[in-house]
Every structure is written in structure tokens, then in C-alpha cells.
Amino acid sequence: MKYDFDKVIDRRHTDSLKIDYVPELWGRDDLMPLWVADMDFATPPFILDALKQRCEHPVLGYTCRARAWYEAIVRWQQMRYGWTISEEWLNFVPGIVPGIAFSLHCFTRPGDKVLIQTPVYHPYILVPKNNGRVVVESPLKIKKEELGISNEEYPESYSAAEMTIDWEDFERKAGECKLFLLCHPHNPGGRVWKHEELVRLAEICQRKGVLVVSDEIHADLTLHGYTHIPFALSCEAAAQNSITFASPSKSFNMAGLTSSYAIIPNPDIRAQFATFLENSELNLGHLFSFISVAAAYSHGTEWLDQCLDYIQGNIDFVEQTLACEMPRICMIRPQASYLIFLDCRALGLTPEALNRFFVEEAHLALNEGVMFGKPGEGFMRLNVASPRSVIKQAMHQLKEAYDRRF
Numbered sequence: 001m002k003y004d005f006d007k008v009i010d011r012r013h014t015d016s017l018k019i020d021y022v023p024e025l026w027g028r029d030d031l032m033p034l035w036v037a038d039m040d041f042a043t044p045p046f047i048l049d050a051l052k053q054r055c056e057h058p059v060l061g062y063t064c065r066a067r068a069w070y071e072a073i074v075r076w077q078q079m080r081y082g083w084t085i086s087e088e089w090l091n092f093v094p095g096i097v098p099g100i101a102f103s104l105h106c107f108t109r110p111g112d113k114v115l116i117q118t119p120v121y122h123p124y125i126l127v128p129k130n131n132g133r134v135v136v137e138s139p140l141k142i143k144k145e146e147l148g149i150s151n152e153e154y155p156e157s158y159s160a161a162e163m164t165i166d167w168e169d170f171e172r173k174a175g176e177c178k179l180f181l182l183c184h185p186h187n188p189g190g191r192v193w194k195h196e197e198l199v200r201l202a203e204i205c206q207r208k209g210v211l212v213v214s215d216e217i218h219a220d221l222t223l224h225g226y227t228h229i230p231f232a233l234s235c236e237a238a239a240q241n242s243i244t245f246a247s248p249s250k251s252f253n254m255a256g257l258t259s260s261y262a263i264i265p266n267p268d269i270r271a272q273f274a275t276f277l278e279n280s281e282l283n284l285g286h287l288f289s290f291i292s293v294a295a296a297y298s299h300g301t302e303w304l305d306q307c308l309d310y311i312q313g314n315i316d317f318v319e320q321t322l323a324c325e326m327p328r329i330c331m332i333r334p335q336a337s338y339l340i341f342l343d344c345r346a347l348g349l350t351p352e353a354l355n356r357f358f359v360e361e362a363h364l365a366l367n368e369g370v371m372f373g374k375p376g377e378g379f380m381r382l383n384v385a386s387p388r389s390v391i392k393q394a395m396h397q398l399k400e401a402y403d404r405r406f
């Protein structure tokens, strides 16, 4: 079956965070919303059908965790990543950010230090801080690589740059910390961490006694040419010292259903986490989560492959447009997901002025790079999970503003 990703869907008046919240956040309603990480494509029909079918039954009473939920997750992890997991390793969490918060409460105390790699998904900064933990940043570096896209006007261009770990810094700071939040694949850097990097992270964290929380929400969106290796699969040290969080919420565009899960191979860590959740009944789950996860993972391969092809096409389009028409804006090419970190540092604007340029001159609502930590200064994060026509219009608006100003 061929799915249609070109169709523009009017999402207004659905209480959508991405669309309906723009006037409140930006104070205006003339912006094209390309910010928060959900997709403008229809949630796949096999998920909607499964939910509709359940709603045919008139009673929505208390519901147990469906067998199909366990089986679908085990099958998916095996099929997609070659990771053989056991059903008992699984637990429901109502979202990965809540899962991260639960891990902090369960495995750290107020005042303990939590290691993150900035620029990074901003709740990694906010959740520990808001819960009295101390955030320790090990900033990522940008490694330049030649892609072969010529860019004469702006020789500093690096379309194929990737973010890498400053190992010396990481190791030194790990020594102070109790827990490390690994963003894998990384948002907003788009990195799919390699096997040797994962093993090295695992080895350092094990040696320093730092528990690793691996957030793999973007894993299913790994792009062509890259392979996602679950952290816990990379080596025994990783398996025995980690909590993995995963979810079909990004890859199948069902973030509103808050249907995530934890995978914990180590029985002691698992028991401690499970007790923490059970004491407050945080892991009950809900009827629609079990149905939607099972449907996504049971019928989703073909849809996801087509979706990834489409996203890849959008990324290529943005990359070519920037290289040819706006050479002072470069992009870090994502290896996974639909979020592009635009390097606008060559425009020479302060973070405030950069945001004003995007909002007031290009009429685009993007995430400001600085919200992901100080190393994100001068960057903007663009979400390209929209129909091509929308992305083309966005790039057109950006180019008009760019030409007027630079």
C-alpha cells in the first residue's frame, strides 16, 4: 500500500501543541509552526482503526496490560534491532520525560549530579533542575566532514558535520555524577551513536558507578545509511547498568497517547524501578496505549519505511536549498529523525536577534537552539515532518527574509 505524506491536514482547533499553542507562545498567529517534535502526517490508519474498533465496544472500563502489548514490543525490538528482550524486562511509563523523572526520583537524591550532553532535548536540563538535582554538562563537539556539496560563498559550510563526544571531558565529569541521560539517537544533534561509542560510554559509566538512562524515542526514525544499536545491546556493561526508554510515539505520530515503556535487563535495577512505580501506581498504563502500541508495532513496518523515505527527501531538499541559496545557514545533517539543527552562527546575530529574524522576518516558529543549552546558541531547530509543499513554503519564506537582510 502506498501512503500519502503529501496531504496537507488542517490541525487547527484540535488543541494541538504545535499549532494551536503558537499564538500563546509567540504572541502572533501568522507563523508557520515547525517546532515541537510531532509530525503533520496522519497517524497511520492501522492505529486509528484499532482504536476505533475498540471504541465500538460501549464500555471503557479498567483495563489490564494487553498480552498483545508485550508481544508486539518484544517482536519489534527483535525485528528492528536484533535485541532479544524478555517480557519481564518491560514496564509501562506514561511518557519518556515522566520516565526520566521517575528514574531521577528512584536512583538519585536531591543535590546529586546528573550528566547530560548539551545541546540536548531541553527536559534533560529542566527535569533534573526542577527536582533539585544538579545538571553537569559535557558539551558535544562538532566534527566537520566534507560531503562534496560545493559552497564557495561560505567556505566554513559543513553540511556533513556531526556531533561527537569530548571523551576527556565526559570521563572527568562522569566521576562526579550519579546518573547519565543518554539521548540515543541524539536530539537535536541527530547523531546515531556508533557501537564503539556506546561501548566506551558503558565502560566509563560502569567504572565510575553512573547509571545510564538511554532515551531511544527517536530510534525507529534512524535514516538510511545508519544503524541504531540499543545501548543495552552494545555490551554486557551497558545491559547491566541501564534503563532504556522507548516508544512508538515519535515514529508513528501518536505522542498524544503517552504510550512509552522501559526495558531493564538488570533484575536489581528493574525491581527497584518497578517498586518505585508500583508504590504510586505510575505504571498502570491505559487502554488506548496498549492498543496503539500493539497496532503500531504489529503493522507498522511498511508505513514507517515510506515515512522515512519521505523525511529523507525533505532533509535533502532543505540541505540543497541552504547550500545553494542561503550559504550562511548550514545544517547538521540528521542521522535519525526529522529534526534539523540549523547552524546560523555565520549570520552574526545574538540568540534574541536570531529568533526575531525567524519570527518577524521569515514568519517561522522554530525551536531556538539556546533552549537546548548554551552550546546551542546561534542554532535553530527545524522540524521537517510535514508535507513537502509546507517545507518548500518554509524555505521560500526563509530565503526571502535572508535575501532582504544578508
Ligand SMILES: Cc1ncc(COP(=O)(O)O)c(C=O)c1O
Binding pocket: 037, 094, 095, 096, 097, 098, 121, 183, 187, 215, 217, 218, 247, 249, 255, 258, 259, 260
Ligand atoms: C529525545 C526525546 N525524548 C523524549 C521526548 C518526549 O517523550 P514523551 O512524549 O514520551 O515524554 C522527546 C520529544 O520530543 C524527545 O525528543
